[in-house]
Amino acid sequence: MILELDDVHVTLGGSHILQGVSFSVAPIGVTALLGRNGVGKTTTVKAILGLVRRTGRIDFGGDPVHRLRTHEIVRRGIGYAPEDRCVFAKLTVTENLALAERRGSAHAYDLVYELFPELKARSAQAVGTLSGGQQQMVAIARTLLNDNRLIVVDEPTKGLAPKVVTEVAEVLERAAERVPMLLVEQNLALVRRLAGDGVVLAAGQVVHRGPVRELLADAALTRELLGVGQARGESVTPPTRPAPSGGSIHPLAIVKDRQPPDEVSPPESTRSDAP
Amino acid sequence: MSTLVLLTLTGLGLGALYFLIASGLSLIFGLMDVLNFAHGALVTAGAYAAWRLTGHLPFAVAIAAAIATGAALAALIETVLIRPLYSRPKDQILVTVGLGLALPALVQGIWGADARQLQAPKQLAGTVSLLGARVPTDRFVLIAAAIVVLAALKLFLSRTRYGLVVRAGVEDRAMVTALGIDVRKAFTLVFAIGGALAGLAGALGGVYFGSVSPDQGTSLLVFGFVVVVIGGMGRTDGVALAAAAVGLIQQFTNYYAASGLGDFAAVAILAVVLLARGNRDGVRRLIRRAA
Numbered sequence A: 001m002i003l004e005l006d007d008v009h010v011t012l013g014g015s016h017i018l019q020g021v022s023f024s025v026a027p028i029g030v031t032a033l034l035g036r037n038g039v040g041k042t043t044t045v046k047a048i049l050g051l052v053r054r055t056g057r058i059d060f061g062g063d064p065v066h067r068l069r070t071h072e073i074v075r076r077g078i079g080y081a082p083e084d085r086c087v088f089a090k091l092t093v094t095e096n097l098a099l100a101e102r103r104g105s106a107h108a109y110d111l112v113y114e115l116f117p118e119l120k121a122r123s124a125q126a127v128g129t130l131s132g133g134q135q136q137m138v139a140i141a142r143t144l145l146n147d148n149r150l151i152v153v154d155e156p157t158k159g160l161a162p163k164v165v166t167e168v169a170e171v172l173e174r175a176a177e178r179v180p181m182l183l184v185e186q187n188l189a190l191v192r193r194l195a196g197d198g199v200v201l202a203a204g205q206v207v208h209r210g211p212v213r214e215l216l217a218d219a220a221l222t223r224e225l226l227g228v229g230q231a232r233g234e235s236v237t238p239p240t241r242p243a244p245s246g247g248s249i250h251p252l253a254i255v256k257d258r259q260p261p262d263e264v265s266p267p268e269s270t271r272s273d274a275p
Numbered sequence B: 001m002s003t004l005v006l007l008t009l010t011g012l013g014l015g016a017l018y019f020l021i022a023s024g025l026s027l028i029f030g031l032m033d034v035l036n037f038a039h040g041a042l043v044t045a046g047a048y049a050a051w052r053l054t055g056h057l058p059f060a061v062a063i064a065a066a067i068a069t070g071a072a073l074a075a076l077i078e079t080v081l082i083r084p085l086y087s088r089p090k091d092q093i094l095v096t097v098g099l100g101l102a103l104p105a106l107v108q109g110i111w112g113a114d115a116r117q118l119q120a121p122k123q124l125a126g127t128v129s130l131l132g133a134r135v136p137t138d139r140f141v142l143i144a145a146a147i148v149v150l151a152a153l154k155l156f157l158s159r160t161r162y163g164l165v166v167r168a169g170v171e172d173r174a175m176v177t178a179l180g181i182d183v184r185k186a187f188t189l190v191f192a193i194g195g196a197l198a199g200l201a202g203a204l205g206g207v208y209f210g211s212v213s214p215d216q217g218t219s220l221l222v223f224g225f226v227v228v229v230i231g232g233m234g235r236t237d238g239v240a241l242a243a244a245a246v247g248l249i250q251q252f253t254n255y256y257a258a259s260g261l262g263d264f265a266a267v268a269i270l271a272v273v274l275l276a277r278g279n280r281d282g283v284r285r286l287i288r289r290a291a
């Protein structure tokens, strides 16, 4: 296990947000951290990075890190793409990436520019003037620049257009081949495509652990734990109508119509229409 | 004409002094959200360091000692008193206010409350003829120092890794640490830079006013804050412009209106700028109607 949390508690503004969270992250592949809005997913991620005060035990790569400060934890090899991206709006793309360069690590600019050719073209542009999708690319690029032993990505597709979601998914899939990942994501199609294990939070505690496929195959359980269906007006059961094939379909549709998940159409098919 | 030249250069000299103080204040506030009320005490410390050494050692050494005193005191204050209080901003303000009172009191205890004459070296004591005006040389020295400092600060911010960390830290401190950077080192460095500039301001202020006194730094600090608020927190160019404007307006008001009214004018500009900023749309509408 690359990361292990044991009985982690967090109190914010007087409320007890995490109430004994325990789970572990596998050293290969993607572990999904799931749960309805406001259950404490982002708080869990911040607790791992030491961005909030927490109690309990956190081991990274076999060593305890819960007494270390954020920059010391990160230097042990964690790349972090936060929920609101937190890119530096007034700095250029080049400067945002340069800031992320860690000493003692190689800097994989070749990989970054291969995955995000747009960032090379816009290297001198202030990041605040990029589109939301491009800003997310910067945030993900920062995690891939260094030799990390884990990358933590919090809702990378939040607020992005369907086509951009597909692009992000593709990049994360490439990244997951190289480095284990803890992924917070509400887009279940994407979770199904990327994640092996899943951890579900509810009210500050872990309520389910296990392979994502099994969880998502059980419509009743998924609805109970993740609230899909009611919350987003979506169904995880296959609709009767077949999915249209084209660049503009919602990425959820790609998966919703094709169970089991192994048969998810590769994103290239939806991207081929892009100019 | 000669009066105009003299007033302009004297105003710019004063503005240069304000800039040396305000640029540090602005960087410190921009990066750390610390309103450093002890900054004036650092100016006083620099002034007394320069005064003690003037006449004994070359004046350049006295200036260097003032800079070093300001930097060392600031770094000490940051690490010992400010650092433990980053999560308690109100206590932090109290500590800086307390230091701002205690350090000048200490200086007064040691060297007395009276102003001490600072005998500038011959090269600085003279005047330069320019467009019919006889302008004291120290005005040019102050303006030159401010320009050099402005250029150096801009180079530091745009070209160095620490400068990059500072600019990013002004936007989002937590994310800087989440990239594996020890942002506290940048805090101490910025405090030390601010202290060095305050020390320099103290020494050059001693030359400008011809004397040093325990409260000199604190009086200058008031205008430093005025300049920072007008120029913008964490914006070096804006601070430089605001410093020049405040210095000029003060001098011209003192000469053409009434002596002493210049201070009032500086505060009046501050009020106007703040009101205009808070009511930008209203001002735009007014301008449109007037046009």
Ligand SMILES: Nc1ncnc2c1ncn2[C@@H]1O[C@H](COP(=O)(O)OP(=O)(O)OP(=O)(O)O)[C@@H](O)[C@H]1O
Pocket (backbone or CB within 6 Å): A012, A013, A014, A015, A017, A035, A036, A037, A038, A039, A040, A041, A042, A043, A044, A083
């Ligand atoms: N600084 C704070 N003070 C008080 N409560 C907070 C604070 N930050 C977060 N919370 C609360 O903690 C709970 C968990 O928040 P968190 O952001 O971890 O949820 P989340 O699972 O990431 O939600 P989402 O899916 O909407 O991103 C929420 O109820 C939130 O209101």
Ligand SMILES: [Mg+2]
Pocket (backbone or CB within 6 Å): A041, A042, A043, A083, A155
């Ligand atoms: Mg969240």
